[in-house]
Amino acid sequence: xxxMETHLSAAxxxxxxxxxxxxxxxxxAGPGCAGGDAEGVxxxxxxxxxxxxxxxxxxxxxxxxxxxxxRVGELPFDAGRKMMSTVHAFGDRFIVFTKGAVESVxxxxxxxxxxxxxxxxxxxxxxxxxxxxxxxxxLDQRPPDLRSELIEHGLAFIGLAGLMDPPREEVHKAxxxxxxxxxxxxxxxxxxxxxxxxxxxxxxxxxxxxxG
Numbered sequence: 001x002x003x004m005e006t007h008l009s010a011a012x013x014x015x016x017x018x019x020x021x022x023x024x025x026x027x028x029a030g031p032g033c034a035g036g037d038a039e040g041v042x043x044x045x046x047x048x049x050x051x052x053x054x055x056x057x058x059x060x061x062x063x064x065x066x067x068x069x070x071r072v073g074e075l076p077f078d079a080g081r082k083m084m085s086t087v088h089a090f091g092d093r094f095i096v097f098t099k100g101a102v103e104s105v106x107x108x109x110x111x112x113x114x115x116x117x118x119x120x121x122x123x124x125x126x127x128x129x130x131x132x133x134x135x136x137x138x139l140d141q142r143p144p145d146l147r148s149e150l151i152e153h154g155l156a157f158i159g160l161a162g163l164m165d166p167p168r169e170e171v172h173k174a175x176x177x178x179x180x181x182x183x184x185x186x187x188x189x190x191x192x193x194x195x196x197x198x199x200x201x202x203x204x205x206x207x208x209x210x211x212g
Contacts, residue, residue: 005129074087085152096138099134101132137151137154
């Protein structure tokens with residue numbers, strides 16, 4: 001998994017250093033998304049690792065130190081919300097970082113340019129990328145209960161990250177063998193329709209109906 005493109009909702013050089021978006025140059029991955037061993041090799045979910053690796057390359061790693069913004073809570077991803085959130089200490093306040101499907105995250109944001117963001121989302125998806133949307137919210141007090149209705153609303157949209165996970169080399173031959181044997185291959189995915197269409201075309205599956 002590799003981060004191919006990122007698009008912030010504001011230019012990084014226009015954001016004050018202590019502004020929440022200023023902590024997230026490159027993509028908006030929250031602190032502590034992936035762990036590392038003694039040699040600094042990242043481990044964990046491939047998507048999280050890709051996001052932190054991208055931030056390292058962007059020179060933003062100091063802003064992601066867990067001891068600077070310790071995680072105090074997490075609301076895991078689920079298929080219904082299509083997003084996840086983590087809560088971190090932020091000076092004498094707390095900050096919520098949310099990431100997930102762009103459409104789902106946008107629904108929880110205020111003041112976002114939805115038309116522009118959705119257009120960018122469609123453009124990246126058409127190129128076969130998996131797109132994640134990122135948002136945040138600063139809280140004066142630590143949430144008494146980590147429930148979506150308490151922390152995942154009134155968010156400020158940060159930006160998008162387009163990730164690519166190229167199909168394995170052997171996939172193309174396997175698809176071709178299926179066609180030759182009269183077997184109709186089917187791809188099941190939870191990705192954006194445009195992303196699914198692009199991937200299905202690239203590996204020789206497309207020809208049937210895409211639903212969902």
